[in-house]
Amino acid sequence: MPHTRARRGLPDVFGFEGSGDEARHWLDTVYGTNLHLTGPLGGVRHHRTDHGVVAFDHIRIDASFTFDSDPMPVLVVVDVLAGTEEWIRDGVADRGHDGDSVMASGWDMPFSGNGDFPDLRTTSLSAQALMAAITDVDPDYPWEHITFTSYVPRSPAAGARWRATVDQVISMLPDDATAAQQDAAALLLGHTLLHTFPNNVVVRATLPGTDHDAADDSPSTVRRAARIIEAHALEELSPGDLARECGVTPRALQYAFRKHLGCTPQDYLRRVRLDLARRSLRDGSQSVSDAAATHGFFNPGRFASDYRQVFDENPGQTLQRSNN
Numbered sequence: 001m002p003h004t005r006a007r008r009g010l011p012d013v014f015g016f017e018g019s020g021d022e023a024r025h026w027l028d029t030v031y032g033t034n035l036h037l038t039g040p041l042g043g044v045r046h047h048r049t050d051h052g053v054v055a056f057d058h059i060r061i062d063a064s065f066t067f068d069s070d071p072m073p074v075l076v077v078v079d080v081l082a083g084t085e086e087w088i089r090d091g092v093a094d095r096g097h098d099g100d101s102v103m104a105s106g107w108d109m110p111f112s113g114n115g116d117f118p119d120l121r122t123t124s125l126s127a128q129a130l131m132a133a134i135t136d137v138d139p140d141y142p143w144e145h146i147t148f149t150s151y152v153p154r155s156p157a158a159g160a161r162w163r164a165t166v167d168q169v170i171s172m173l174p175d176d177a178t179a180a181q182q183d184a185a186a187l188l189l190g191h192t193l194l195h196t197f198p199n200n201v202v203v204r205a206t207l208p209g210t211d212h213d214a215a216d217d218s219p220s221t222v223r224r225a226a227r228i229i230e231a232h233a234l235e236e237l238s239p240g241d242l243a244r245e246c247g248v249t250p251r252a253l254q255y256a257f258r259k260h261l262g263c264t265p266q267d268y269l270r271r272v273r274l275d276l277a278r279r280s281l282r283d284g285s286q287s288v289s290d291a292a293a294t295h296g297f298f299n300p301g302r303f304a305s306d307y308r309q310v311f312d313e314n315p316g317q318t319l320q321r322s323n324n
Contacts, residue, residue, distance in 0.1 A: 039065030053129040053186040074124040083118035103151040133190025160275035172262025284322035
């Protein structure tokens with residue numbers, strides 16, 4: 001499979017552009033429920049890539065609005081690319097802004113909230129997709145009994161891992177993907193979701209090296225490597241070290257990542273680190289040079305170039321917004 005460099009952000013072309021009641025009807029139809037969107041909705045742009053068991057949506061809403069939604073037929077995770085949005089379900093409120101990921105909705109779960117000029121990327125997983133992931137983790141667990149104890153990632157590194165995985169799956173999965181390719185992508189995302197958002201199936205993060213079913217280029221090799229990267233994102237981690245921790249050869253690990261994510265392990269690690277660096281800049285907790293060095297980027301020019309390629313802006317622009 002060719003090496004793909006995933007870009008995070010809104011697409012260049014949208015499948016829908018409209019406003020008002022037309023936009024409300026469009027989004028209700030896309031998500032299979034009544035969102036009860038209120039507000040002017042002056043401009044809405046939307047694009048969906050639907051792979052059956054998993055779908056990816058990019059949405060820009062140029063307005064402030066509220067919603068009081070009926071339950072959705074899928075589980076939806078929202079990555080906030082710009083603006084802000086707040087979700088309230090089961091009496092729990094979570095507010096997300098640039099760089100955050102939030103589980104907005106699960107089955108039979110009404111939710112409400114508000115948004116302020118957000119750019120959003122959503123990942124929708126069907127019950128079938130999550131059931132397959134739960135069965136893979138614990139074959140004896142009745143999947144319909146899953147409950148999430150938090151709707152935000154259990155750590156910044158876990159959130160970075162989730163977004164990096166979604167980035168790469170979107171980039172490498174073709175529009176005409178086969179059913180087998182779609183199912184494999186959905187299983188990888190389902191596993192990643194279970195290890196990102198605290199729940200009663202994966203009670204604690206699976207320890208690196210405990211997936212004994214992995215075999216060289218299998219998806220479980222990628223999953224195990226991704227968990228190791230999450231746990232050691234800010235440490236020295238060579239391709240040889242990572243392969244050794246996974247119990248495979250460096251060549252097998254490279255092939256597994258290219259096969260299932262369309263990138264190399266080092267590209268994936270770099271993307272997780274870029275995400276964490278962006279969080280530091282967004283929160284104004286570090287200067288550009290300090291954020292780069294802390295997250296393993298010792299060439300300022302390379303850091304700025306990689307950052308622009310993923311986020312469509314310079315690191316200094318992210319930091320400037322935090323100061324404003």
